[in-house]
Amino acid sequence: MSDWPERFQQLETAAFDIRLQRYYGAGMVSADTPIGETPLVALDFETTGLDASQDAIVSIGLVPFSRQRVFLREANEWLVKPEQPLEEESVVIHGITHSKIRAAPDLELILEPVLEALAGKVVVVHHRAIERSFFSQALLSRIQEDIQFPVIDTMELEYRALRQRQGLIGRLLRRPLGSLRLGDCRQRYSLPYYPPHRALSDAIATAELLLAQLSYQYREDVPVGELWL
Amino acid sequence: MQAELQDIVYFYQRFPPFDDLPEEALAELAQATEISYYRSGQDILRYGDPIQDLYIIRSGAVETYRRNGELYNRLAEGDVFGQMGLMMNRRVRFPARTMEDSLLYCIPADLYANFCDRFEDFADFFEAEGSSLLRHTLSSQADNNDLTTVKINALIQREAITLERQASVTQAAKLMTDQQISSILVTDPDQPISSDPNDDDGQVVGILTDRDLRMRVLAEERPGSTPVGDVMSTDMVLIDDNAYVFEAMLTMLRHNLHHLPVVHRRRPIGVIAMSDIVQHESQSSLLLVRSIFAQQSLEELTQLAKQLPAVFVRMVKEDANSHMIGSAMAVIGRSFKQKLLEMAEAELGPPPLPYCFLALGSMARDEQLIVTDQDNAIILDDRYNPEEHGEYFEKLSHFVCDGLNACGYRYCDGDIMATNPEWRLTLSQWKERFGGWIEEPSPQALLHSSIFFDLDGVWGRTKWARDLQSFIAQQSRNNSRFLNYLARNALSRTPPLGFFKGFVMEQDGQHRPSINLKRRGTAPLSDVIRVHALAVGSRSQNSFERLEDVIRAKILPPEKGQDLSDALEYIAMVRIRYQAADIERGEEPDNNIEPELLSTFERRNLKEAFQVLDRAQAFLKFRYHSSTKGGIR
Incomplete structure (x- = not known):
């Protein structure tokens, strides 16, 4: 998909929910915008599992950033009450207690500030399948509408970089590609270790990873269209 | 959230x-x-x-x-x-x-x-x-600067050609012809250099130039066997090899020299040429001085003067210290005066009597900045007769002062200018005037005359200016009554400290809170330094050089001299930087700063610097038994 600005105009007209209309109405940069001039927002969902049709979002973290700086002042994090009760296993992973989750609002109640924070910016995630599919599923079940947006996936960018480094010979010899997990990717750029599986901390980690990837693998003025999916 | x-x-x-x-x-x-x-x-x-x-x-x-x-x-x-x-x-x-x-x-x-x-x-x-941020800040600035840190011995490319004073003028002429030089340094083996017993060439005692050979040998029909020592000039400019490049540059500009002999404890070690310095650093201030002398008309000169703010800003950006900027601006100011005097003499004809045109105040102290008015005066030959010569010097003064005003050096509010007949005096009259100020001091008279105690000859018989400086130094040294009155004056302008040593703001013209850094900072510091300098009989005019003389005389408590020097440098630099910033914003630079523009650190450092001034004024009161009670405020 290259013509996201036009697509956003169509989606705005087609949307019923006022929050979605506003989100699409804020528009989207064109594919030829240099990355240095593109407003970005790193987004991370913590979920109860990997299957969007079965599992639910329990927290959302995001932080706006640019090619130059990550703006912690505008960082945000929300806990979300899942539609299904929490299983013991995922509680351990996220360190989020049942009582906190029980007190958290339903996603529909925080949809407005979340969409506002994303509006006008290109979403950056590590492993796009999670955020895209869970976001769509969550909206479909609550307001019966889907959401579409361009995504820069740091995992995809890392995959491309590793494939290039591996080269044809490496591929023929089936040399291992290297891990694509967020923490392992960060290590390649000497980025510090952050405790994983907290939505905001992962969002910040993702933003930093993209800055590192951009300064190593891309020219200063690479158009955003070469990066997003 | x-x-x-x-x-x-x-x-x-x-x-x-x-x-x-x-x-x-x-x-x-x-x-x-x-x-x-x-x-x-x-x-x-x-x-x-x-x-x-x-x-x-x-x-x-x-x-x-x-x-x-x-x-x-x-x-x-x-x-x-x-x-x-x-x-x-x-x-x-x-x-x-x-x-x-x-x-x-x-x-x-x-x-x-x-x-x-x-x-x-x-x-x-x-x-x-740093142990003291103020000093640390200043020294780190100096570290970054070439002209202020490179010493001239690094630039010496020519060996000094010397000759003993007993040699004949014929020998001198031959040597100068062989070496293709227009001047030669003369040494005296009877005055060996005490620190170096092996050296038998002796100290530099004079210089012999083509001009000396023409005027003092040929014109006077002296024989070729005349010893060089009989016809050399002893009035020469030397520089110590420990001096900094910028000092050498300013010395050459000031005396209009193309070559400057370099000595190590009066032993000649080489000669540096203006071109060596130009190659070392293409100084914009230097280029401006050169163009001043190349201008043909007043019109052209006033056009050229418009470059002055840009030169000032560039020097600030190049991290020059306040002494360098002050000296460079003073040399530029002197050059404008000299050029105007040259034009005046060309228009009015040669002067009927010798005279010396004086710079007073900040220009004489080499502490001139961009916001400045003109303070000047004239020393006339003792044969001066108002009826016969008055008109010429009246016209000359107006030509120069009007020209300076057109070039941006505003008329002096206090009318301390050569155009005022009161300040066109003969050398004897000047000595009488200074004698009066020193021997029978009155606070009121001194309040307006302290500017005369910073003086420098710019044109003509500049030796008379040095005579006056010596006269003042001799008269005022250890003269407790005079120093007492002068010290009172130096207490009249206090730093903006008060309310338990906090920072006090004043209102500026637009009623914004502001501090006048000249009136409350650099000027009272110069005043304090002048009192000490005159007390020890210093003939220096520049505040930093005066301080060195004062420190050497050990009349200040230990470290206090360095503190004063640091405080003056810091306040002057803040003033200079804000003036440069005003110019860059297209505003008229002034001496006021609005405290909200200051960073926390500038505020702290300024406060520290003002406290140094405050303590220095208290010490002055103690040292010269002066108090402002019953005096002037």
């Missing part, structure tokens, strides 16, 4: 000066943090670029450099950099480059300043870096 940034807070908590901050402050800090990433070997900060943040290394390693490329510091996780740039006018002082891939936390300058105000330990951390 603000997100919790506990990880960031934990990081800050591990490193000074953040470890002592309260929890809420750390949360505030974390919120304000911006993160940036630099791969290994990338420039983070370039010299002179604007800087808006304090940097903390989250991971990686960074090196900072001096301006000359020398390594200044190597930093790792938890280390901080950029503070020097934030303290000085928010320009990068020490360029920074990554040694490894680095993740940096950036704290906005305003929050940093705010934290320095709120948390004393936090501020002290940055101040403790």
